[in-house]
Amino acid sequence: MQAGTQPVFALIAGELSGDILGAGLIRALREHYPDARFIGVCGPQMQAEGGESLFPMERLSVMGITEVLPRLPELFRLRRQLVDTLIAEQPLAVIGIDSPDFTLSVAKRVHARGLRTVHYVSPSVWAWRQGRIKGIRASIDLMLTLLPFEARFYQEHDVPVAFVGHPLADMIPMTPDxxxxxxxxxxxxxxxxxxxxxxxxxxxxxxxxxxxxxxxxxxxxxxxxxxxxxxxxxxxxxxxxxxxxxxxxxxxxxxxxxxxxxxxxxxxxxxxxxxxxxxxxxxxxxxxxxxxxxxxxxxxxxxxxxxxxxxxxxxxxxxxxxxxxxxxxxxxxxxxxxxxxxxxxxxxxxxxxxxxxxxxxxxxRRDASTHAAAAVKALVEGTL
The missing domain is CATH 3.40.50.2000 (Glycogen Phosphorylase B;)
Structure with missing residues (x-):
């Protein structure tokens, strides 16, 4: 990043849980980059933190084969629009948040064009369809996992990874009332x-x-x-x-x-x-x-x-x-x-x-947002 250039980060969320994680990550990244812009696909909580959304997050919120098939042309068009914008904006990192079918496909395309890529919330590749790890290793510069055994899996497969903890563990008291x-x-x-x-x-x-x-x-x-x-x-x-x-x-x-x-x-x-x-x-x-x-x-x-x-x-x-x-x-x-x-x-x-x-x-209980932001910062600054 050149001196005087405003830092830009891209965050892509596809559902409510990702919006919550993204909002916490924006807050934590601002501690390191107070003047940063945050662009991508943002839900209401991320937008409340200053995230700029290219299109409504709800347009990515589809589940099941029968629901996805009729939406494929639109999803492909949105992906193309998003990738083109990210290539033009050259963010310091492109951070996909869960929703792996969409976010990992974006990461593959922008990584091939030289952008740093992060994925926040591991897909269940450790549980099934483990062959997906090859594509992840080729297109992701950093995986942020919520669970420790996920991090061990990526380490075994030579994927850069940081275990950041689980936001639910931060939210729920140690002793229930x-x-x-x-x-x-x-x-x-x-x-x-x-x-x-x-x-x-x-x-x-x-x-x-x-x-x-x-x-x-x-x-x-x-x-x-x-x-x-x-x-x-x-x-x-x-x-x-x-x-x-x-x-x-x-x-x-x-x-x-x-x-x-x-x-x-x-x-x-x-x-x-x-x-x-x-x-x-x-x-x-x-x-x-x-x-x-x-x-x-x-x-x-x-x-x-x-x-x-x-x-x-x-x-x-x-x-x-x-x-x-x-x-x-x-x-x-x-x-x-x-x-x-x-x-x-x-x-x-x-x-x-x-x-x-x-x-x-x-x-x-590790303060997931703080650890995630620190790992992203280390990637961006070459100290990972």
Whole structure:
């Protein structure tokens, strides 16, 4: 960068979680580059920090093959527009934030034209389709990972990497406020509480909710006073869960809109779908039982591609796998209920789990934005 030239960084986010990360990164980079401009694809939080968006972030927010296919011409046009602008602007670094299908394709093109590239939030290349690492190594100058085992994977494959910690670990207190969460939900402080999280997508709820509710019926047969709370991620999920509760004859279960973190904080045990919410459960130090089921063909394909012994992040992060996982045919009401009951009946196991999860929380709590900005600065200034 020439003296007197205003530094420019490009950040590309494709969804809400990326917008949150991008806003924190802009704030942290301003500590090093107070006069910098930030351009690219920005959501509302990034724009509130001064990010200049070439087009609305929502235009990249598509999921699933049937949704993406009709949008491909537009997505290609947006990518071409973005790449042309970045080549003209010559930012100090182009930082893709998650959304790897789009952001890594942009990185490949601008890296070939000599721009420095960073990717923030590793795709799950360590879990499946590991052959993608060759393309990442060829087009990314720095990978920023949220989890430590991801960083080890990139080190083994000679990709420059920095483990920056997880923003959720910065946000969630080390000691959860169980009493405060129960007050917010109107739950007795001395009650035994089970949180049930059947997923945020319609397909997940349809696959998981019947078995989850059947497990609740088994648990309540022995524990009639068991309080059960289910957070509904969206109005559509609320309607689907309400119908499921009626079909199961469990209309006295507490159903709340959103507030999944509060519901987990209030619970003694969590029965939940596999997914990112399991990391929140870990950070809240909650004993969990994970269940998941995919369509038969999807599972047949995925089971041949995935290279992991466990699917839940708590089992990948903790010193040893402690969370029961029931996947596909192994998931049934009896197995789920038995695993939940084990946590209620074995406080020593719960105490050991909480100690393990606290150690993970400390490891992940690194002020992710500050570490990410420092790594980007080191790349830009040649000290990485």
């Amino acid at each position: 169980v009493a405060g969460a129960r007050d917010l939900l109107g739950l007795p402080h001395d009650a035994r509480v089970l949180a049930v999280l059947p997923g945020s997508r319609g397909g997940e709820v349809r696959q998981l909710l019947p078995d989850f509710l059947a497990a609740v019926r088994l648990l309540r047969a022995d524990q009639p006073a068991l309080h059960v709370v289910i957070p509904a991620a969206t109005p559509d999920r609320h309607a689907e869960i309400t119908a499921g509760l009626a079909a199961a004859g469990l209309t006295d279960i507490q159903l709340v809109d959103g507030q999944s973190r509060t519901v987990m904080a209030a619970a003694d045990v969590v029965l939940m779908a596999s997914g990112t919410a399991t990391l929140e459960g870990l950070l809240l130090k909650k004993p969990m039982v994970i269940g998941y089921r995919l369509g038969g063909l999807t599972y047949a394909i995925a089971s041949r591609l995935v290279k992991l012994d466990h699917v839940g992040l708590p089992n990948l992060l903790a010193s040893q796998p402690r969370i029961p996982e029931f996947i596909q045919d192994a998931m049934n009401p009896e197995a789920l209920a038995g695993a939940v009951q084990h946590w209620f009946d074995h406080p020593d196991d719960v105490a050991a789990l909480k100690d393990d999860f606290e150690a993970v929380h400390v490891q992940l």
